[in-house]
Amino acid sequence: MYPSVTDVVPRDDFMLDITFSNGESGVLDMKPYLGFGIFNRLKDCKSFEKVRVVFDTIEWESGADLDPEFVYDKCKKKSVQQNA
Secondary structure: OOOOEEEEEEEHHHEEEEEEOOOOEEEEEOHHHOOOHHHHHHHOHHHHOOEEEEOOEEEEOOOOEOOHHHHHHHOEEOOOOOOO
8 A cells, every 4th residue: 555645745847746645745846747738737837836735636626636546656755855
């Protein structure tokens, strides 16, 4: 079972900062997906910024959403710095 998305913050250049229920976080680059189906609507920056967490994944006001497994698998995980 994949962790749920707990927070999403849109960034410039169609990137998303994602936080997961297991404490991990990462960056999801949405540019490769903007040319497909409903995701075409997200090419407008104002539409892209209207992303939110719904249930265990992310969704946009336009109705576009992503499977939580896809989000987790495609995120470039941020390395966790541990204190010595």
